Amino acid sequence: MTQDKQTVLKILEAKSRENAPFFLGNADRSHADTLLVPDVTTLLHTSRFASDRSLSGLMPFGDANALVMEMARESLISPAGPVLAGVCGTDPFRLMGKYLEQVKETGFAGVINFPSIGLIDGQFRKHLEDSQIGYQKEVEMIRLAHDLGLFAAAIVFNEEEAQQMITNGADLLVLHLGMVTKSPFGAGVPKTLPAALEKIEAWIRKLRFGETRLPVLVHGGPVRCFEDGIEICRMTRCVQGFYLI
Amino acid sequence: MTARQPLVGAAVGAGMSARSAEEGGIDFLMVLSAGYYRLHHRSSMSALLPYADNNALTWKIATEQILPCVKNVPLILGITAQDQNQDWPVTFDRIESYGLAGITNFPSVSFYDGNFRAALEELGLGFECEVKVLAEAKKRGLFTIGFCMTADEAEKLAGAKIDIICLDLGFAEWHEPNLANHAAALDSAIEHIRTVTSRIEGIRPKPYLVVFSGPMLLPRDTAQVYQRTEVLGYVGGSTIERFPASSVITQTVREFKHAATLGKVPDRLGNMVGRSPAMQQVFDTIRRVAKSNAPILLVGESGSGKELAAQEIHRLSPRALFPIVSWNCGAITESLAMSELFGHEKGSFTGATRTHIGKFEAANRGTLFMDEVADLPLSVQASLLRVLQEREVLRVGGERSLSVDVRVIAASNKDFRDQIPTGKFRLDLYYRLSTVVVRIPPLRERVEDIPVLLQEMMQEFGDLYHCPIPRITRRVMDAFVSHHWPGNIRELRNVIERCFILGEGQSLSLSWVEEVFDFDRSFVEKSGAPKKAGLSRAEKMTQLQAVLQRHGGNKLAAARDLGVSRKTIYNWLDQKD
Numbered sequence: 001m002t003q004d005k006q007t008v009l010k011i012l013e014a015k016s017r018e019n020a021p022f023f024l025g026n027a028d029r030s031h032a033d034t035l036l037v038p039d040v041t042t043l044l045h046t047s048r049f050a051s052d053r054s055l056s057g058l059m060p061f062g063d064a065n066a067l068v069m070e071m072a073r074e075s076l077i078s079p080a081g082p083v084l085a086g087v088c089g090t091d092p093f094r095l096m097g098k099y100l101e102q103v104k105e106t107g108f109a110g111v112i113n114f115p116s117i118g119l120i121d122g123q124f125r126k127h128l129e130d131s132q133i134g135y136q137k138e139v140e141m142i143r144l145a146h147d148l149g150l151f152a153a154a155i156v157f158n159e160e161e162a163q164q165m166i167t168n169g170a171d172l173l174v175l176h177l178g179m180v181t182k183s184p185f186g187a188g189v190p191k192t193l194p195a196a197l198e199k200i201e202a203w204i205r206k207l208r209f210g211e212t213r214l215p216v217l218v219h220g221g222p223v224r225c226f227e228d229g230i231e232i233c234r235m236t237r238c239v240q241g242f243y244l245i
Numbered sequence: 246m247t248a249r250q251p252l253v254g255a256a257v258g259a260g261m262s263a264r265s266a267e268e269g270g271i272d273f274l275m276v277l278s279a280g281y282y283r284l285h286h287r288s289s290m291s292a293l294l295p296y297a298d299n300n301a302l303t304w305k306i307a308t309e310q311i312l313p314c315v316k317n318v319p320l321i322l323g324i325t326a327q328d329q330n331q332d333w334p335v336t337f338d339r340i341e342s343y344g345l346a347g348i349t350n351f352p353s354v355s356f357y358d359g360n361f362r363a364a365l366e367e368l369g370l371g372f373e374c375e376v377k378v379l380a381e382a383k384k385r386g387l388f389t390i391g392f393c394m395t396a397d398e399a400e401k402l403a404g405a406k407i408d409i410i411c412l413d414l415g416f417a418e419w420h421e422p423n424l425a426n427h428a429a430a431l432d433s434a435i436e437h438i439r440t441v442t443s444r445i446e447g448i449r450p451k452p453y454l455v456v457f458s459g460p461m462l463l464p465r466d467t468a469q470v471y472q473r474t475e476v477l478g479y480v481g482g483s484t485i486e487r488f489p490a491s492s493v494i495t496q497t498v499r500e501f502k503h504a505a506t507l508g509k510v511p512d513r514l515g516n517m518v519g520r521s522p523a524m525q526q527v528f529d530t531i532r533r534v535a536k537s538n539a540p541i542l543l544v545g546e547s548g549s550g551k552e553l554a555a556q557e558i559h560r561l562s563p564r565a566l567f568p569i570v571s572w573n574c575g576a577i578t579e580s581l582a583m584s585e586l587f588g589h590e591k592g593s594f595t596g597a598t599r600t601h602i603g604k605f606e607a608a609n610r611g612t613l614f615m616d617e618v619a620d621l622p623l624s625v626q627a628s629l630l631r632v633l634q635e636r637e638v639l640r641v642g643g644e645r646s647l648s649v650d651v652r653v654i655a656a657s658n659k660d661f662r663d664q665i666p667t668g669k670f671r672l673d674l675y676y677r678l679s680t681v682v683v684r685i686p687p688l689r690e691r692v693e694d695i696p697v698l699l700q701e702m703m704q705e706f707g708d709l710y711h712c713p714i715p716r717i718t719r720r721v722m723d724a725f726v727s728h729h730w731p732g733n734i735r736e737l738r739n740v741i742e743r744c745f746i747l748g749e750g751q752s753l754s755l756s757w758v759e760e761v762f763d764f765d766r767s768f769v770e771k772s773g774a775p776k777k778a779g780l781s782r783a784e785k786m787t788q789l790q791a792v793l794q795r796h797g798g799n800k801l802a803a804a805r806d807l808g809v810s811r812k813t814i815y816n817w818l819d820q821k822d
Contacts, residue, residue, distance in 0.1 A: 045295070048330075055364055056327075058294060059295065059327060059328075060278070060352055061298060061325065061330070062297070091296055092288075092291055092296065117294075120357070120361045121359035122357065122358035122361065123358050124290075128290060131288040131290055133294070189360075
């Protein structure tokens with residue numbers, strides 16, 4: 001599992017040259033209905049849990065950061081390509097810089113801010129933000145990862161967060177279109193791919209990328225499977241790929 | 246729970262806190278990961294996030310830290326019901342075998358709202374899952390406490406016959422201790438409690454409802470809740486578990502336990518302290534009479550605080566800018582009394598080398614407090630009556646009367662019903678002095694004031710002697726409450742001051758307190774001070790038998806009840822034989 005940031009960047013460049021969608025996928029995609037192997041893999045602590053990946057990732061079922069490292073050491077899931085560690089950026093018990101050094105030493109090519117506090121909304125989210133358990137911690141984690149030379153993939157939930165991640169050294173953005181279970185939750189969650197497209201394009205237009213335009217992937221909302229991912233990439237040049245957990 | 250004893254639980258994260266809470270009289274302890282995070286200076290909300298395996302964490306805290314530190318208090322384990330890696334039947338067996346009392350669904354998804362909560366519910370990771378696990382635990386014979394935040398959730402818990410519904414009003418850290426906002430938050434919490442109560446009141450068996458944390462940051466906040474709602478009790482987290490002082494936890498638990506007696510009413514009037522209905526009535530009377538000029542007669546046992554009451558009346562009166570002069574009428578000769586009260590002219594008698602201003606003149610435009618007025622010699626009573634009627638004083642040896650504007654507050658520990666028929670006190674003077682009679686209750690009639698009086702005095706003597714405040718165990722507090730207090734507040738002050746002077750150390754031991762009480766009782770009996778005397782021997786025996794029967798033959802308890810020492814009880818029993 002020893003790959004570095006450059007490997008990820010090369011894969012992204014190659015995909016861009018071929019005009020092919022970039023597929024970021026989880027190491028144990030139990031729901032995978034295709035034999036396609038992700039271009040880059042994420043290793044998430046939720047592989048240990050039986051229930052839904054996105055949501056259970058935020059539940060107190062385990063120490064997310066410890067579990068990821070444990071799984072990496074056990075090599076139970078050992079993909080061939082580069083692997084990004086799902087890092088819980090709000091973890092109040094870790095010196096994030098030190099932890100990320102361990103992540104790098106373990107052989108991860110980079111990180112992704114998973115689980116992300118961005119999934120939590122409502123009054124409780126407000127209380128979390130007030131208690132310094134906010135999204136800003138994840139932005140800080142991405143900055144530290146960037147400084148350490150790790151590939152930094154940032155899951156973002158709105159334009160403001162996307163802009164913060166760009167400014168703080170993210171190498172790739174994953175636009176989270178909203179939680180999807182049997183039905184999409186929330187008024188802002190697009191229910192169809194065309195609706196998603198509209199949202200994505202409006203979103204991208206507002207972002208200031210600077211000298212280099214970052215690759216943008218989509219996740220959630222109506223993008224539920226590999227085919228959905230391929231389709232959305234075919235529909236717009238705003239996104240370069242998709243992420244499936 | 247009785248009207249005076251709410252059910253109080255504490256959510257703790259450390260053994261030391263558990264021990265202190267038990268000592269303070271906590272009814273049950275909840276082992277919640279929130280306590281662990283708090284202990285590590287992290288937000289309690291961390292308990293809801295993926296920083297630890299909550300079920301493993303609470304189990305470890307409960308078995309390794311809390312269980313070894315507590316003796317009898319029931320422990321309730323906080324569990325994450327949604328954890329699908331958990332084998333609940335095995336967990337329940339383990340809980341039972343370790344002697345834990347039961348479980349509670351903390352952390353609960355009830356804290357979440359919005360789309361995230363909706364998604365959890367749809368995926369089966371919602372509140373229903375928690376109710377299901379609680380119901381399973383109850384079926385297995387475990388005690389269950391159901392956390393919830395809304396009326397819907399409370400209804401679900403009540404429907405599942407969960408033993409206690411714990412209405413969570415939010416983490417304490419969500420509430421700023423800002424006075425204006427705090428009052429509004431408390432009102433809103435009370436409104437919410439009422440809504441929940443009305444929703445579940447029809448469900449049978451009638452669910453027990455306690456409230457958790459929220460804006461109830463202090464015992465007086467819970468007192469308001471008890472007054473205005475029907476909740477059974479309170480569970481506190483950070484409001485109880487305060488570091489680093491364990492004595493603070495003990496004291497805080499005690500205050501929460503006594504909160505039902507606090508009421509909305511203020512617990513003091515100036516320097517007078519008391520939350521009891523008896524004292525509240527006294528405060529009310531004082532407030533009402535203070536503004537008038539009417540003479541006031543304060544009656545009450547020695548040491549019950551009559552002088553303090555007089556000072557408060559003066560302080561609240563329009564005369565407050567002028568002096569209050571206190572004078573004790575007891576054990577004083579007639580001539581000295583005349584001279585002291587009305588003054589004398591130079592040369593009016595042997596030894597009168599200069600003119601002396603009397604108490605009436607000194608108190609002009611203010612208040613004269615005459616303590617032990619029943620002991621005033623009869624001839625002086627006549628002069629006093631004249632002064633009160635004519636509002637003029639004539640100094641001893643003087644020729645010219647001087648106008649005085651004085652409000653008289655008299656006080657006595659004697660019963661005028663005895664003094665007047667025997668001719669020791671003039672009836673006309675009694676009427677003149679007693680336009681308003683205020684009875685100051687003895688301490689034994691307002692034992693609910695003892696904790697707050699203790700707190701006040703401990704603080705006062707702690708500051709005076711530069712000593713730490715000693716801890717008071719539940720047993721010692723019980724001893725204080727059940728003591729007869731023949732010397733009233735004065736005696737209580739004496740005991741507390743003695744404790745500081747003798748350096749009783751970090752805590753008042755029960756044996757030391759018993760010894761002090763026994764010694765004081767025997768002294769009081771010998772001195773003939775107020776006691777339950779005056780009974781014939783037969784009456785005494787009948788009373789003794791009844792009291793002994795009530796206390797199952799326990800002579801110490803009977804002695805406390807009768808306000809005598811154990812030794813006296815044995816003497817009486819010997820006489821009986």
